[in-house]
Every structure is written in structure tokens, then in C-alpha cells.
Amino acid sequence: MLPDGLAQGARHGDVTLAGNAVLQNFLLISAFFLDGLANAAEQLCGRTYGARDRAGFTSATRLVISWGFGFALAVSDRNHAFSVKLLVLIILCMIFARSAAMGFNRLVDRKYDSLNPRTLGREIPAGKVSPSSATVFVVANSLLFIITAGFINRLTLILAPLALTIILGYSLTKRITWLCHFILGLGLSLAPIGAYISVTGQFSLVPLIYSLIVITWVSGFDIIYALPDEEFDRENRLFSIPAAAGKKKALVISSLIHFATFILVIFAGLKSMGGIFYWIGAATFTALLAYQHMIVRPDDLSR
Numbered sequence: 001m002l003p004d005g006l007a008q009g010a011r012h013g014d015v016t017l018a019g020n021a022v023l024q025n026f027l028l029i030s031a032f033f034l035d036g037l038a039n040a041a042e043q044l045c046g047r048t049y050g051a052r053d054r055a056g057f058t059s060a061t062r063l064v065i066s067w068g069f070g071f072a073l074a075v076s077d078r079n080h081a082f083s084v085k086l087l088v089l090i091i092l093c094m095i096f097a098r099s100a101a102m103g104f105n106r107l108v109d110r111k112y113d114s115l116n117p118r119t120l121g122r123e124i125p126a127g128k129v130s131p132s133s134a135t136v137f138v139v140a141n142s143l144l145f146i147i148t149a150g151f152i153n154r155l156t157l158i159l160a161p162l163a164l165t166i167i168l169g170y171s172l173t174k175r176i177t178w179l180c181h182f183i184l185g186l187g188l189s190l191a192p193i194g195a196y197i198s199v200t201g202q203f204s205l206v207p208l209i210y211s212l213i214v215i216t217w218v219s220g221f222d223i224i225y226a227l228p229d230e231e232f233d234r235e236n237r238l239f240s241i242p243a244a245a246g247k248k249k250a251l252v253i254s255s256l257i258h259f260a261t262f263i264l265v266i267f268a269g270l271k272s273m274g275g276i277f278y279w280i281g282a283a284t285f286t287a288l289l290a291y292q293h294m295i296v297r298p299d300d301l302s303r
Contacts, residue, residue: 086198103134159194166186185218223240224254
């Protein structure tokens, strides 16, 4: 591909040849970036899967997919310029927001984590991190998130405190409502729409659809993730759909939510006139959703 492009450019003069060379360098840089993101995803998911770390694998999967939606929307708008500086700022915002949310979750849930055999090995109950250090970590990342958002544009700065409230507030919702699964989805859904606003400085329907996809996918997945804690949640008066409805009904609810995800994926492709690669990705995503429900049963949560 590259030699052919250079040969074609050479036929049209030095300026065209030089322009093609510059564009091809950008193509290579983009390929290296995507390869790096793919390798990071493989490392995160593969390491936790091999270690049978269910919580780590779930966290890595959510992170990778939310980042994927965010990056895709950030670079897909052809009416606005996209720069390396903006990409770096978006990545930093995602890192700081995710770090603050994870740190806050571990901090406020440390009592329950110490009682649950599944979470007993987390950093604070295991004594690897002190509550005071976790507090400093959360505050620092929260401030860095807001400051970084301010360097993008005015709208992201205005919305940053609201986004931070949502992603931190999720950790408290399990104490008051079984809708906590959807609050988690809402928090992660801010990635695609936040990336789009960072580039365009405005709202649009398409990123909102992708955010709804993230909400339904994550909430349905989190219901499945909460199945092993059904008895623990009831005993400790924590709210979740499995604790409220039981494993069997919870799986039905999760299936219905993921069917809504499928409908939204189709609608997003039609609305944005997705090409062949979009539909290949949509088919793969749908197949994985279906497979997830095929391997999980109320009486067998080992997978």
C-alpha cells in the first residue's frame, strides 16, 4: 500500500509526493497508537482472566470498551479539527476520572469489602493501601480531572463537576436503590459523549445513542456480575437486582436490557451510516453479548 501511494504521488510532482509522505506517516502513527491500545487491552484482560480475577477482568473489560467508544467518537466527527494535544487531554481526563472513581469505590466500600470473601483481597481490606492514602488519591485525581477538562473547552469545564458527581456517587447508590447498576452504566457512558463534546464543544444525537449503548451494556453486565453476591447483599441490606428479584429473574432482566443494547447498536449504525467495519464490529459485539448469556445460569456462576 505505501509503495504504491508513493509511486502515484511521484507521478503528480514533488509537492504531491511530499504531501502523501506526510499523510502516510500520520497513518503509521495512528496504527502504532491503535496497536498500543489493543495490546494494553489484551494485557489487562488476559492477565486478570489467567489469574481468575473476576473483579479485575470485569473492570478491565468495562474500561476497554468505554475507552473504545470514547476514542471512536472523538475522531469520527469530520467537521471539527482533531489534534494530538486534544487526544492527550481526553486520555488524561479518562485516566483521572477512572482513578478517582475506583479509589472512591474502594474507600467507601472498605467495610463491606472486608466482610465479603470475594472482595477481601482488595487493597484497603488487605492492608496494602491505607484509607488516608486512598483519600488523598481520590482528591488529587478529582482535581486533576477538573483542571484537565478546563484545558479542553468551556463546556467540558462546566460539565466536569457534574460528571465527577455521577461517577463518584455510584459507589453510594447500592445502599439506597437497586437502580445502582444503571448508575454505574451512566457513569461509564460519559466517556463517549464527553469525548465528542471535547472535540465539537456541543451536544449531538449520535454520541447520545452511543452513551445509551454503554448504559444498557454495562448495567446488564453488572447485574450478572452481582449474581454471586445475592445472599451477601441481602444479609447486609445492600440493594441490587439479584438481591431483590433472585438469580433467575435477574438474568431475564439482564437479557432484556442487553436486547435493548442490540437495538441501539443497530439504530446507531443506521443513523450514522456506519460502514462495513462498523457492522462487523456490531456483529462481533452482539455475538459476545449472546455468548455471555449462554454460559451463565442461575445454578452455575462459575463462568
